[in-house]
Amino acid sequence: MPPSTPPPTVRRRRLGAELRRLRERADLTATQAGVRLGITQSRVSSIEAGRYGVSADRVRALARAYDCSDESLVNVLAAMTGERKRGWWEEYRELLPATLVDLTELEHHATALRVTQVVNIPGLLQTIDYARAVYQEAVPALLPHEIEHRVSHRIKRQAILHREVPPPYESIIHEAALRMQFGGAEVAKRQLKHLIDMSERESVTILVIPFGVAFPSTGGGIDYFHGPVPQLDTVTLDVAYEGKLIDAPAQLERYHAMLDRMRTVALGPKASRELIHDIARAN
Known part of the structure; x- marks a missing residue:
């Protein structure tokens, strides 16, 4: 054949x-x-x-x-027609859900990224141990080799934040995600320390929505990828659970406005860093 x-x-x-x-x-x-x-x-x-x-x-x-x-x-x-070589993420095409592979391609080409999470730390900011602990809670349960494929893929994705000229990355995280102790207290503490370290990078902005503040939400995570022109922006929703890609102009406008609103109710970068530090110290 x-x-x-x-x-x-x-x-x-x-x-x-x-x-x-x-x-x-x-x-x-x-x-x-x-x-x-x-x-x-x-x-x-x-x-x-x-x-x-x-x-x-x-x-x-x-x-x-x-x-x-x-x-x-x-x-x-x-x-967009010029690239013939497929990216490194294609090696995972037979190992992971297609949505995770597509997510990586979108990240690679994005000119800027905006993400929000309510329960988990965003994938590009996760430590290895935290990522593994998150996947160990998947339902239905993943086999050990499936978990390791997902963890290795997630850590490779993080290379975009360490490029010589990385794309601007804004992450809006709810306080609930900071207090969830995936993997136990020590893993959670190291994860929070990693967040603090990443927030000090010039290209990374981490904003926290504290408990008690009302905010618009889809009930899950949002990943917003800026293209070289606004018409080529893309959104993904709940990629950890077979998420979907969104590129319809009206929907893009909606999610862009939603993220703008979440930014206005979140703490600023300095206050967010201080809250993360306080939660880590209490662990």
């Missing part, structure tokens, strides 16, 4: 989705678009689904056919 074709990357799928949006805004069917470009309707559909690679020249031709005058967006979409 011939080797199976690898699934399209989340980046290629997003490129196709944006091209589809441009076509729909131009009020063209896939068949009509194909006629304008001299290709079949099925080729247009395959490009939009991310199943068929497309060149930068083809992207620009599609944009012209769709009367798109947003040069910044077209330039970014054309640039």
